[in-house]
Amino acid sequence: MLRVFRFVPLGDGIDQLSTEPRSNGKVSTTIELTDFKTAYQKQCPKKPETIGSFIVEHFLEFFIGPRCPNVFLHDEARNAPLDLRQIFEHEMVAKSTPETVRVGEINFSVLHVRLSSTHIKDHVLHFCANHRVVRSEKLGRQVPNLMPRLRDDNDQEFVYAGYVESPYLDSRANSERTAFNITEDDSELLSSETTWTSIRTSILDNCRAFLSPYTEPIRARKAERIQDFVRTQAPMYRPILHLIPDELDAVSPDAPDSEVDLHLYKGFQRVESSLRDEGQRLLSQTNGQEEDIDQYRAKLQEYFEKINQVKAADLARYVCQRKAILEFLKKQLSIADDGKYPKEDRVHNIIFPMGKTSDEAAI
Numbered sequence: 123m124l125r126v127f128r129f130v131p132l133g134d135g136i137d138q139l140s141t142e143p144r145s146n147g148k149v150s151t152t153i154e155l156t157d158f159k160t161a162y163q164k165q166c167p168k169k170p171e172t173i174g175s176f177i178v179e180h181f182l183e184f185f186i187g188p189r190c191p192n193v194f195l196h197d198e199a200r201n202a203p204l205d206l207r208q209i210f211e212h213e214m215v216a217k218s219t220p221e222t223v224r225v226g227e228i229n230f231s232v233l234h235v236r237l238s239s240t241h242i243k244d245h246v247l248h249f250c251a252n253h254r255v256v257r258s259e260k261l262g263r264q265v266p267n268l269m270p271r272l273r274d275d276n277d278q279e280f281v282y283a284g285y286v287e288s289p290y291l292d293s294r295a296n297s298e299r300t301a302f303n304i305t306e307d308d309s310e311l312l313s314s315e316t317t318w319t320s321i322r323t324s325i326l327d328n329c330r331a332f333l334s335p336y337t338e339p340i341r342a343r344k345a346e347r348i349q350d351f352v353r354t355q356a357p358m359y360r361p362i363l364h365l366i367p368d369e370l371d372a373v374s375p376d377a378p379d380s381e382v383d384l385h386l387y388k389g390f391q392r393v394e395s396s397l398r399d400e401g402q403r404l405l406s407q408t409n410g411q412e413e414d415i416d417q418y419r420a421k422l423q424e425y426f427e428k429i430n431q432v433k434a435a436d437l438a439r440y441v442c443q444r445k446a447i448l449e450f451l452k453k454q455l456s457i458a459d460d461g462k463y464p465k466e467d468r469v470h471n472i473i474f475p476m477g478k479t480s481d482e483a484a485i
Contacts, residue, residue, distance in 0.1 A: 170197040174204045178214065179239045185210040186233060186285060187253030213238075217280070219332065225324045226316050230288040232325060234332045236272075236280040243270065245282040247329060249302070251295035253287070256302060259322075265330050266371040267337040267344060274336065284329055290316070343375035351382045359386045365393050365428065397428055 127139040158166075167173050174195050184190050185207065194203035217236040222229055245261040245268055261268060261282065271279045294302045307319040348370060352359050363370070366389030373385050 170195055170200055170204050171209075174206050174209050175213065176239065176241065178206055178210050179237055179242060182210075182214065182235065182237075182283065183248065183250060183253065183255050183285065185214070189253065221328060221332070223324050223328045225321050228288060228290045228316055230286055230290070230321070230325065232328055233285040233287075234329070235283045235285070236274060237283055238278060238280050242281045242283075247284040247286065247325065249286045249291060249325075251287075251291045251299060251302070254299055255285075256291070256295050256299050261326075261329065264326055265333055265337065267340040268333065269337075269340055269374075272333070272336040273339075282329075282333060284325075286325055340375060344370070344373055347375050347377070348373060348382060348386075351379060352386075355379065356383060356386065359390065362390060362393055366390070393428070 124142040124144045125139070126142075128137045129135055130137045167176065177193075177195070178185055190207065193206040195206060196203045214235060217238070219234040221232045221234065223232055224230070245265070247259045247261055247264075248255045249257040249259075261284075271281060273279055291302060294304050296303055302318065304318045304321070305315060307317050348363070352363065366386070369385045369389030369392070373382055377385075
């Protein structure tokens with residue numbers, strides 16, 4: 123049977139389908155790219171070696187699997203076809219690191235791959251079943267200090283891809299291989315079954331450990347950037363830096379001052395809000411059992427230490443703001459270029475807006 127059709131970006135994606143009986147001949151599939159749009163054609167790579175690398179990277183899950191067929195790329199400019207399995211073995215295997223992660227009584231194989239491709243934009247972790255990707259997760263928010271592109275020991279840029287396999291995942295994939303039939307977390311369990319949360323947490327910990335040699339230089343640059351900003355422009359944040367690790371992780375080493383300040387300010391607000399909630403919880407505890415007294419005192423001590431640190435930051439913020447206001451007021455009181463002092467309304471509006479009441483003024 124010979125089937126011919128066109129892929130179109132409409133409806134079910136198939137147009138002009140025709141069939142023709144065939145009794146013999148080899149089984150094969152031919153795909154032709156026609157009417158290649160100029161805008162895409164200009165960006166498309168031309169060298170067969172580059173195209174071959176792109177194909178291997180895009181179908182990496184199949185090349186990693188044990189049943190990958192021989193794949194050849196034919197080009198009129200080459201005398202011999204390009205063996206894509208050789209590209210995989212020469213370029214990818216050397217940049218791959220296999221590891222085993224144990225979650226409870228189950229082993230998971232993790233293949234860490236460093237991709238040098240320029241067209242892959244995200245660091246991604248793939249969970250596979252029967253050598254096919256079932257579930258993928260971007261790592262941008264899961265691994266601290268993960269820049270869009272990392273650098274290896276040879277100063278070559280790369281993007282990370284992780285592939286997780288296990289007979290357990292094979293047995294838990296649904297029939298469509300679009301999801302795993304695994305309980306999400308312990309709250310839904312009545313037994314000691316392995317949960318998706320425990321699997322994901324252990325695998326992510328392994329990914330962070332593998333990537334730490336490549337993210338550590340970024341962490342050091344980021345810490346230097348933040349310390350320099352706090353030392354020279356925002357000393358009020360110094361007492362609380364150790365209380366806002368999540369906000370510090372979100373700062374890019376190349377972020378402008380305004381972005382760094384925004385992250386630090388959000389962290390300051392979060393700490394203030396969490397301390398208010400923590401204070402309410404401590405005040406609501408009325409348990410007077412003797413064995414809990416020492417623990418309660420320790421919680422109070424830790425709470426008041428945080429309060430003191432936040433108040434020190436708040437006082438430093440007030441001093442900095444007061445200095446800025448006084449400098450601004452001093453400038454407004456200075457003699458202008460024409461030798462005259464500014465009018466009274468300019469100074470008056472700084473202290474209290476004219477024509478406003480205390481209910482209308484933002485003070």
